[in-house]
Amino acid sequence: xxxxxxxxxxxxxxxxxxxxxxxxxxxxxxxxxxxxxxxxxxxxxxxxxxxxxxxxxxxxxxxxxxxxxxxxxxxxxxxxxxxxxxxxxxxxxxxxxxxxxxxxxxxxxxxxxxxxxxxxxxxxxxxxxxxxxxxxxxxxxxxxxxxxxxxxxxxxxxxxxxxxxxxxxxxxxxxxxxxxxxxxxxxxxxxxxxxxxxxxxxxxxx
Amino acid sequence: xxxxxxxxxxxxxxxxxxxxxxxxxxxxxxxxxxxxxxxxxxxxxxxxxxxxxxxxxxxxxxxxxxxxxxxxxxxxxxxxxxxxxxxxxxxxxxxxxxxxxxxxxxxxxxxxxxxxxxxxxxxxxxxxxxxxxxxxxxxxxxxxxxxxxxxxxxxxxxxxxxxxxxxxxxxxxxxxxxxxxxxxxxxxxxxxxxxxxxxxxxxxxx
Amino acid sequence: xxxxxxxxxxxxxxxxxxxxxxxxxxxxxxxxxxxxxxxxxxxxxxxxxxxxxxxxxxxxxxxxxxxxxxxxxxxxxxxxxxxxxxxxxxxxxxxxxxxxxxxxxxxxxxxxxxxxxxxxxxxxxxxxxxxxxxxxxxxxxxxxxxxxxxxxxxxxxxxxxxxxxxxxxxxxxxxxxxxxxxxxxxxxxxxxxxxxxxxxxxxxxx
Amino acid sequence: xxxxxxxxxxxxxxxxxxxxxxxxxxxxxxxxxxxxxxxxxxxxxxxxxxxxxxxxxxxxxxxxxxxxxxxxxxxxxxxxxxxxxxxxxxxxxxxxxxxxxxxxxxxxxxxxxxxxxxxxxxxxxxxxxxxxxxxxxxxxxxxxxxxxxxxxxxxxxxxxxxxxxxxxxxxxxxxxxxxxxxxxxxxxxxxxxxxxxxxxxxxxxx
Numbered sequence: 001x002x003x004x005x006x007x008x009x010x011x012x013x014x015x016x017x018x019x020x021x022x023x024x025x026x027x028x029x030x031x032x033x034x035x036x037x038x039x040x041x042x043x044x045x046x047x048x049x050x051x052x053x054x055x056x057x058x059x060x061x062x063x064x065x066x067x068x069x070x071x072x073x074x075x076x077x078x079x080x081x082x083x084x085x086x087x088x089x090x091x092x093x094x095x096x097x098x099x100x101x102x103x104x105x106x107x108x109x110x111x112x113x114x115x116x117x118x119x120x121x122x123x124x125x126x127x128x129x130x131x132x133x134x135x136x137x138x139x140x141x142x143x144x145x146x147x148x149x150x151x152x153x154x155x156x157x158x159x160x161x162x163x164x165x166x167x168x169x170x171x172x173x174x175x176x177x178x179x180x181x182x183x184x185x186x187x188x189x190x191x192x193x194x195x196x197x198x199x200x201x202x203x204x205x206x
Numbered sequence: 207x208x209x210x211x212x213x214x215x216x217x218x219x220x221x222x223x224x225x226x227x228x229x230x231x232x233x234x235x236x237x238x239x240x241x242x243x244x245x246x247x248x249x250x251x252x253x254x255x256x257x258x259x260x261x262x263x264x265x266x267x268x269x270x271x272x273x274x275x276x277x278x279x280x281x282x283x284x285x286x287x288x289x290x291x292x293x294x295x296x297x298x299x300x301x302x303x304x305x306x307x308x309x310x311x312x313x314x315x316x317x318x319x320x321x322x323x324x325x326x327x328x329x330x331x332x333x334x335x336x337x338x339x340x341x342x343x344x345x346x347x348x349x350x351x352x353x354x355x356x357x358x359x360x361x362x363x364x365x366x367x368x369x370x371x372x373x374x375x376x377x378x379x380x381x382x383x384x385x386x387x388x389x390x391x392x393x394x395x396x397x398x399x400x401x402x403x404x405x406x407x408x409x410x411x412x
Numbered sequence: 413x414x415x416x417x418x419x420x421x422x423x424x425x426x427x428x429x430x431x432x433x434x435x436x437x438x439x440x441x442x443x444x445x446x447x448x449x450x451x452x453x454x455x456x457x458x459x460x461x462x463x464x465x466x467x468x469x470x471x472x473x474x475x476x477x478x479x480x481x482x483x484x485x486x487x488x489x490x491x492x493x494x495x496x497x498x499x500x501x502x503x504x505x506x507x508x509x510x511x512x513x514x515x516x517x518x519x520x521x522x523x524x525x526x527x528x529x530x531x532x533x534x535x536x537x538x539x540x541x542x543x544x545x546x547x548x549x550x551x552x553x554x555x556x557x558x559x560x561x562x563x564x565x566x567x568x569x570x571x572x573x574x575x576x577x578x579x580x581x582x583x584x585x586x587x588x589x590x591x592x593x594x595x596x597x598x599x600x601x602x603x604x605x606x607x608x609x610x611x612x613x614x615x616x617x618x
Numbered sequence: 619x620x621x622x623x624x625x626x627x628x629x630x631x632x633x634x635x636x637x638x639x640x641x642x643x644x645x646x647x648x649x650x651x652x653x654x655x656x657x658x659x660x661x662x663x664x665x666x667x668x669x670x671x672x673x674x675x676x677x678x679x680x681x682x683x684x685x686x687x688x689x690x691x692x693x694x695x696x697x698x699x700x701x702x703x704x705x706x707x708x709x710x711x712x713x714x715x716x717x718x719x720x721x722x723x724x725x726x727x728x729x730x731x732x733x734x735x736x737x738x739x740x741x742x743x744x745x746x747x748x749x750x751x752x753x754x755x756x757x758x759x760x761x762x763x764x765x766x767x768x769x770x771x772x773x774x775x776x777x778x779x780x781x782x783x784x785x786x787x788x789x790x791x792x793x794x795x796x797x798x799x800x801x802x803x804x805x806x807x808x809x810x811x812x813x814x815x816x817x818x819x820x821x822x823x824x
Contacts, residue, residue: 023394023397023398024330024395024398026326026327046390098326098398100402100405103325103402104402104405104406118788119721119788119789120716120789120790121642121644121716124642124644128761130760130761141326143336170323170324170325181664185641185643185664186642188641189642191641192641192718196718196722198405199722200725202408202820229597229601229603230536230598232536232601304604306604306607306608309531310612313612347532348542349540349541349542376531376532377531378532435807436739436742436803436806436807436810437742437803438738438742438807458802510810512813512817515737515814516817516818519818553738554748555746555747555748580738582736582737610817614820
């Protein structure tokens with residue numbers, strides 16, 4: 001059902017807004033409609049009080065298929081969602097948010113990946129190893145978002161990421177999953193890990 | 207409608223109070239009534255539980271036009287709001303809050319401005335640049351608030367600020383916008399940036 | 413009205429609990445009943461879900477006058493409240509909470525007072541000065557609370573405190589005011605100042 | 619009553635989730651059913667929205683006695699709860715959560731225990747001493763949780779812990795108590811102490 005799907009995004013957006021991950025209209029959430037299109041938050045809306053009017057449906061080529069309100073424009077960052085749904089056919093939702101912590105972590109490395117600490121929480125990302133050694137992909141930010149999307153497409157076509165999450169420098173984290181619930185769990189875990197990484201540096205260990 | 211306007215301020219004040227930006231009666235919010243006057247929170251009220259009785263309407267000269275309760279006094283900081291509405295005729299709302307972070311950031315510079323980091327979030331302040339270089343105006347604090355207001359008027363008459371926000375040392379941030387929604391978005395973004403600035407110093411980069 | 417008074421404390425306790433200032437049954441709140449007695453939270457109750465059954469009324473000598481439930485015992489810290497109401501006849505409420513920040517600040521000095529930073533928020537404690545220089549009284553902690561209470565009595569009998577608040581080392585802050593609203597405002601301001609003091613040390617200024 | 623017990627866990631889990639202690643399905647809570655079995659959260663459920671369908675009843679040998687939904691599996695960490703209820707017959711509840719702070723503190727020592735600071739809050743763990751010197755037990759993490767459970771059993775059989783709480787490195791804290799209320803109070807206190815320990819290191823004292 002369309003309204004169920006939008007309600008799922010509305011509820012998630014309000015929760016992420018309250019946690020400070022989507023302030024000032026930042027970020028965007030999407031959910032797959034069918035194999036060839038997805039619903040995404042329209043541009044410029046406060047994420048703490050979305051309504052069913054605040055969405056756009058676009059196909060994997062980025063063409064608008066349906067507007068829940070005639071004034072809506074798709075987010076500038078829709079191209080990143082297109083790439084995720086194209087690369088990962090099993091993905092049913094894709095969440096992009098801007099926590100302060102994600103931005104701080106994105107500046108900890110000049111390389112293309114960030115090493116994650118060996119926390120038990122890593123199991124929640126689907127990695128069952130003792131003392132797990134996992135890396136999260138990191139991309140450069142560009143004013144033109146399609147250029148970022150292309151970089152993601154190019155790199156992930158060559159080698160799949162280790163976990164269903166990626167960072168863009170100064171521009172938040174993006175996660176995806178096989179259901180909205182799984183996607184939210186992944187987001188909570190990566191944001192938890194960001195908080196851990198920053199605090200651990202602070203105490204001069206890890 | 208008067209009651210709609212006051213309800214907008216009541217709701218915003220409660221949210222900012224809960225975020226720790228308006229504790230102990232600190233700060234004040236205003237919304238334009240017409241081109242020549244605005245409603246502002248009365249002095250000494252807890253911002254977490256304002257009612258429609260807790261406002262004063264003043265004109266651009268600071269004269270009281272209307273009281274929502276006969277005991278109300280305009281806030282001591284009304285003069286700053288007068289200056290903002292005088293300088294920026296398009297401003298429909300002006301929010302002044304006191305976060306811990308704003309006060310900390312206000313002590314990071316002895317100059318008249320603070321440099322902001324090149325976050326993607328800067329786009330939300332209306333600045334669309336790659337690697338944006340933006341400064342926020344900083345003013346000295348004085349016991350007599352009209353003296354602060356005069357300094358703002360004098361400096362901004364010579365050169366407009368780059369973004370719709372200003373800091374007063376040890377005395378919080380003030381933002382304004384073309385609607386209450388835009389003003390709140392701007393406030394959320396500048397407070398986000400303050401958190402980023404402080405944390406980034408902590409981790410010895412930026 | 414008794415029930416109005418208790419409801420005021422119940423509401424305040426829930427809010428302070430949610431802010432992390434009264435976790436694990438810590439702290440206690442009181443409100444004056446008449447010039448010779450006050451209601452105080454009973455010992456060992458979770459402050460997030462008090463009911464009207466969770467209070468004790470004691471007189472200024474610490475004798476129990478009334479129990480809202482027969483099993484109630486007065487808090488071990490009642491003696492501190494006795495001293496406050498005895499020394500400050502205008503006090504109508506007294507709140508004692510244990511934030512992490514208060515305990516950290518209490519370890520920043522070996523002296524009998526902590527210097528507060530010159531924030532605009534200081535005005536909210538009744539100090540109207542440019543660049544205000546204010547100190548908060550600091551007391552040693554003892555296993556026997558009446559010994560702490562005696563130290564407060566002795567010192568404040570010689571010289572009144574500059575502001576209506578005091579710290580006990582590793583044992584939280586106590587504030588009082590001419591109404592429950594004023595007492596809560598004072599508490600919010602001193603906790604705000606504690607957060608500022610700690611963060612300012614962190615960034616190596618102030 | 620079964621439903622009362624499950625509701626107690628549902629309410630506690632939602633609160634701990636909101637505090638960031640059970641994000642991404644992490645952690646698990648249990649409550650004793652009778653001397654020979656206990657209810658525990660089923661594996662893989664979001665702790666912010668548990669229902670009465672999300673539990674499993676197991677006996678002290680880890681055998682499933684009852685499922686509140688046929689698809690439920692007991693948590694991988696059930697073995698830790700078995701050990702706690704076996705060692706401490708008076709325990710009526712056992713809560714295991716994963717705060718960022720617990721994981722950070724678990725890395726502060728290479729030894730088998732963490733020293734706690736002499737805070738007044740320590741009284742809430744049942745230790746009434748002036749300047750209390752208390753240690754919390756620390757265990758190594760293993761991919762196979764029963765191996766952790768065995769280590770707990772072995773060490774506590776030789777010497778009981780000083781307080782009803784234990785840490786596993788990178789794997790959160792576990793507390794238990796004579797009632798769900800007491801267990802929650804203990805959890806709140808140990809998490810408070812973790813925040814204090816970390817912040818105190820930050821300010822280079824304690």
